[in-house]
Amino acid sequence: MSLTTRVLIALAAGVGIGLALSEFDADLSRKVAAVVEPVGTLFVNAIRMTVIPLVVSSLIVGVAASGGGGGAIARMGARGVGIFILLLAASGVVGALVAPPVVSRINVSASAVASLRASAAPAGSSLAASANAMQSPAQWLVSLVPSNPFRAAADGAMLPLIVFALVLGLALGSVRVELRERVVTFFRAIAEAMLVLVRWLLVVAPLGVFALALPLVARMGLSAVGALATYVVLVSLAALVFMLLVLYPVAVVAGRVSLRTFARAAAPAQAVAISARSSLAALPAMIDGSRHRLHLPEEVTSFFIPFASATFRVGATLGLTTGAVFIARLYDVPLAGAQIVTIVLTSIITSFSIPGIPGGSIIAMVPVLTSVGLPVEGIGILLGVDTIPDMFRTTANVTGQLAAATVVAQPARATEPAAAVV
Numbered sequence: 001m002s003l004t005t006r007v008l009i010a011l012a013a014g015v016g017i018g019l020a021l022s023e024f025d026a027d028l029s030r031k032v033a034a035v036v037e038p039v040g041t042l043f044v045n046a047i048r049m050t051v052i053p054l055v056v057s058s059l060i061v062g063v064a065a066s067g068g069g070g071g072a073i074a075r076m077g078a079r080g081v082g083i084f085i086l087l088l089a090a091s092g093v094v095g096a097l098v099a100p101p102v103v104s105r106i107n108v109s110a111s112a113v114a115s116l117r118a119s120a121a122p123a124g125s126s127l128a129a130s131a132n133a134m135q136s137p138a139q140w141l142v143s144l145v146p147s148n149p150f151r152a153a154a155d156g157a158m159l160p161l162i163v164f165a166l167v168l169g170l171a172l173g174s175v176r177v178e179l180r181e182r183v184v185t186f187f188r189a190i191a192e193a194m195l196v197l198v199r200w201l202l203v204v205a206p207l208g209v210f211a212l213a214l215p216l217v218a219r220m221g222l223s224a225v226g227a228l229a230t231y232v233v234l235v236s237l238a239a240l241v242f243m244l245l246v247l248y249p250v251a252v253v254a255g256r257v258s259l260r261t262f263a264r265a266a267a268p269a270q271a272v273a274i275s276a277r278s279s280l281a282a283l284p285a286m287i288d289g290s291r292h293r294l295h296l297p298e299e300v301t302s303f304f305i306p307f308a309s310a311t312f313r314v315g316a317t318l319g320l321t322t323g324a325v326f327i328a329r330l331y332d333v334p335l336a337g338a339q340i341v342t343i344v345l346t347s348i349i350t351s352f353s354i355p356g357i358p359g360g361s362i363i364a365m366v367p368v369l370t371s372v373g374l375p376v377e378g379i380g381i382l383l384g385v386d387t388i389p390d391m392f393r394t395t396a397n398v399t400g401q402l403a404a405a406t407v408v409a410q411p412a413r414a415t416e417p418a419a420a421v422v
Helices: 003-024 026-068 071-103 110-120 127-132 137-143 149-155 158-172 177-203 205-220 222-253 259-276 283-292 298-311 314-330 337-351 365-370 378-384 387-408
Strands: none
Touching: 003 026, 003 205, 026 158, 026 177, 026 205, 026 365, 026 378, 071 222, 071 298, 071 314, 071 337, 071 387, 149 158, 158 177, 158 337, 177 205, 205 378, 222 259, 222 314, 222 387, 259 283, 259 387, 283 298, 283 387, 298 387, 314 337, 314 365, 314 378, 314 387, 337 365, 365 378
16 A cells, blocks of 8 residues: 555544544543644654754755856756746745635634644744744844854754755865765765655654644544645645646747647656656656657756756745645734745745655745744644645646756757757
């Protein structure tokens, strides 16, 4: 039985038992929730344990390892990163604009919110204070550069920590090759070890999802089911619309290919993505489509597409932004404009370190949530219903990767015969 099937069964069991308890015996419901909830908390804490070393090490390796390139490949990589950032920003902005008006219609009772916030914030916690503490634009800008990166890591201040990781990676790109390789090897080993831990945690994910879903539904009743259904539909439709209205036009207009040609080239990779839920699994199909249907230059198919597949996930940014806004509504935590901007920026930067595995972006949601003081307990619930949204996010990822490749290929294709451009 696949992990997805086991997680869905655990989610259904948690929802079903939670609903039964909430409808028939409120006192028993609270008692059972109190017993089961620590198991879910352990699962969330275990996920959080891997986040800082995984994100920081992945970013350092990704930035530092790209420092040795030169010539046309370096220019292609730099041009590609610029395109990535533009598309990721567009994806995050779409999520930030679409999600709030939709999730604001979710009806969550005051008693359910109070119970959720109490379970997410133990005695002495500053959840409410951190959610309501407003930073001025100047304070927010200053906070991006940590005076002590170790203190930022201890405090869980992810955005300043990510800035530090990016700067350190850039600095490593300028040191002697032999020294850089030693440091990169060290951080690569940490990243690989954290991925092993994540895989171990995914094995017990059904238990964690059950232990998180049951208390949630026991407290919220039927409103929890409606809220989760809204999230699934919102993320799936948003990813689909973004593909049709942004990614396809980018490929056609900036990449200078016909809509029919691009659609036919992308279709095999999209089929793999929507079934396997992995950008890396769709890589062979993307390379084949770029060579035989789009006729992109060899340096694009051999270097840029694998590079994009490993680093560029436009659907993840949309999902991270939407998921953060949804969790804020679930726990009734108001988000100010500066916090929305922080969510979008953190989602953009964090997306570069998301592993190309099913459900990878849900794990990466932890730094996005902590960047604005939202309870990370919500990711356990989203993990349980993530199968369908992940299918659409991954499809958007590979579509964006192929669209970016068509744009990056333009300078190289300009010197080729016109017949080579389809």
